[in-house]
Amino acid sequence: MTSFLSVPAVSGGPIPNALFSLKTPSIQTLSISTHTPSPTFHFNPNRLAIRSSYADAGVRDDSRSSTIDVVADVRSERIVVLGGSGFVGxxxxxxxxSKGIEVISLSRSGRPTYPDAWVDQVTWVSGDVFNVNWDEVLVGATAVVSTLGGFGSEEQMKRINGEANVVAVNAAKEYGIPKFILISVHDYNLPQFLLTNGYFTGKRKAESEVLSKYPGSGIVLRPGFIYGKRRVDGFEIPLDLVGEPAERILKAIENFTKPLSSLPASDLLLAPPVSVDDVASAVINGVTDDDFFGVFTIDQIKEAAEKVRA
Incomplete structure (x- = not known):
C-alpha cells in the first residue's frame, strides 16, 4: 500500500504583503528592514528571510506606503545513514x-578503506544503534535512513532486522527527526512457515514501527534482490553481471509471467532484481520530496529513481 499526501508547499498573498514560506527543521532566517535608508539586520538561526519596508525610505505608493515582506527559504538536507559503509548504505x-546532501554514516566498521573521492565528504562514525551516543549523529538531521539487516541465527536476524531498527526509529522520533526511511524486503508470496523466520518477522516489525511513528513521512522501500558491485574484504563482487540481465529479461517477458504471480513462491524467480543505484535514488527522492511516503514496491522504487534522474 502506498500513501500520498498533497500539501501546498507555498502560500502567498497579493503584494505588497506577500509571504512565501516552507517549514523545514534546517532553515535559517536573515531579516533586512529598510524603515530608514540604512537597513537593519536581524538573525534567527531557524529561518532565512529577507524583509524589506520602504515606508520611511522615500518610496511611496499613490494611496499608501508600500511594505513588502518576503521570506526566502533555503533548505539544506542532512541525513544519517545507518549501515552507511555497507553495500546499500x-x-x-x-x-x-552527489546531490549536495550532508551525510553522517553510523556503522560498526566506520570509514571504508577504499579511496573513492566521495568517501572524504561523509562523516563516518563507528558504532551500532544499541550503544551509540545519539547526540553525535542525530542532532540537526532531517532524515534517518536505515539499511540495517542481515542473516544469521534466528535470534540474530530478529535482533538486527527488527530490534535494531526499532531502537533507531524511536531514537529518531525522540530527537524530532522529521523522516525515517527503511530499506526492507519484497513481500514474497512464500508459504507462511517460511515467512515466520527471524529475517522476515524482523523486517516487518521494523516496518510497523516506522509506519506507526511516522504515519505521514515514514518510507518503507521493499526491493527484492539488489545487484551492483559489492565490496567484500577488499574484493569486488560483480552482482550486476547476474542481476542486470535478469532484470531486463523479466521486464521483457512480464506480460507472460504476470499470470504466474499468484503461484506460491513464484516471486523467488519472477520478482525482478533492483539496481543498488535505483534503491539509492529512490531514497534521495524520499529525502527531498515531502509527498513521498508509505510503502513502495519494486516497480515503485524504480519509478521514484527515475524522478531523481529526470
Whole structure:
C-alpha cells in the first residue's frame, strides 16, 4: 500500500504583503528592514528571510506606503545513514553526496578503506544503534535512513532486522527527526512457515514501527534482490553481471509471467532484481520530496529513481 499526501508547499498573498514560506527543521532566517535608508539586520538561526519596508525610505505608493515582506527559504538536507559503509548504505551515501546532501554514516566498521573521492565528504562514525551516543549523529538531521539487516541465527536476524531498527526509529522520533526511511524486503508470496523466520518477522516489525511513528513521512522501500558491485574484504563482487540481465529479461517477458504471480513462491524467480543505484535514488527522492511516503514496491522504487534522474 502506498500513501500520498498533497500539501501546498507555498502560500502567498497579493503584494505588497506577500509571504512565501516552507517549514523545514534546517532553515535559517536573515531579516533586512529598510524603515530608514540604512537597513537593519536581524538573525534567527531557524529561518532565512529577507524583509524589506520602504515606508520611511522615500518610496511611496499613490494611496499608501508600500511594505513588502518576503521570506526566502533555503533548505539544506542532512541525513544519517545507518549501515552507511555497507553495500546499500555506501550507494545511498554516495548518491546523497552527489546531490549536495550532508551525510553522517553510523556503522560498526566506520570509514571504508577504499579511496573513492566521495568517501572524504561523509562523516563516518563507528558504532551500532544499541550503544551509540545519539547526540553525535542525530542532532540537526532531517532524515534517518536505515539499511540495517542481515542473516544469521534466528535470534540474530530478529535482533538486527527488527530490534535494531526499532531502537533507531524511536531514537529518531525522540530527537524530532522529521523522516525515517527503511530499506526492507519484497513481500514474497512464500508459504507462511517460511515467512515466520527471524529475517522476515524482523523486517516487518521494523516496518510497523516506522509506519506507526511516522504515519505521514515514514518510507518503507521493499526491493527484492539488489545487484551492483559489492565490496567484500577488499574484493569486488560483480552482482550486476547476474542481476542486470535478469532484470531486463523479466521486464521483457512480464506480460507472460504476470499470470504466474499468484503461484506460491513464484516471486523467488519472477520478482525482478533492483539496481543498488535505483534503491539509492529512490531514497534521495524520499529525502527531498515531502509527498513521498508509505510503502513502495519494486516497480515503485524504480519509478521514484527515475524522478531523481529526470
Amino acid at each position: 555506501s550507494a545511498i551515501s554516495k548518491a546523497a553526496v
